[in-house]
Amino acid sequence: MGLGVDEAAYFQNLNFALHRIIQAIPRNQSTPPAPPPPVASHESLIERFHKCKVKDFYGTREDDPIVAGHWLRDTLKILRPFHFTSEGNLEC
Numbered sequence: 001m002g003l004g005v006d007e008a009a010y011f012q013n014l015n016f017a018l019h020r021i022i023q024a025i026p027r028n029q030s031t032p033p034a035p036p037p038p039v040a041s042h043e044s045l046i047e048r049f050h051k052c053k054v055k056d057f058y059g060t061r062e063d064d065p066i067v068a069g070h071w072l073r074d075t076l077k078i079l080r081p082f083h084f085t086s087e088g089n090l091e092c
Contacts, residue, residue, distance in 0.1 A: 052078050 057071040 049078070049082060054078055 054075055055071065057068065057075075059068050
């Protein structure tokens with residue numbers, strides 16, 4: 001290694017230090033996932049969604065993209081409190 005350093009002692013000290021660091025790391029760092037929020041059955045959520053009377057949007061190439069964006073934004077606002085999964089959003 002040069003500079004008058006005893007390589008065997010250097011690596012022994014390095015090994016010792018790394019071993020101490022590894023021992024200091026907690027073994028089980030994972031935390032259990034949080035339970036899902038309590039919700040009513042999936043079917044009743046969809047029924048509640050339909051009661052919100054969300055407007056249907058049947059876009060065509062001639063439609064204004066800004067209007068489509070507003071419809072999507074408004075629909076997502078209605079979906080937010082229901083805590084649907086992405087798949088649940090599609091079922092509605």
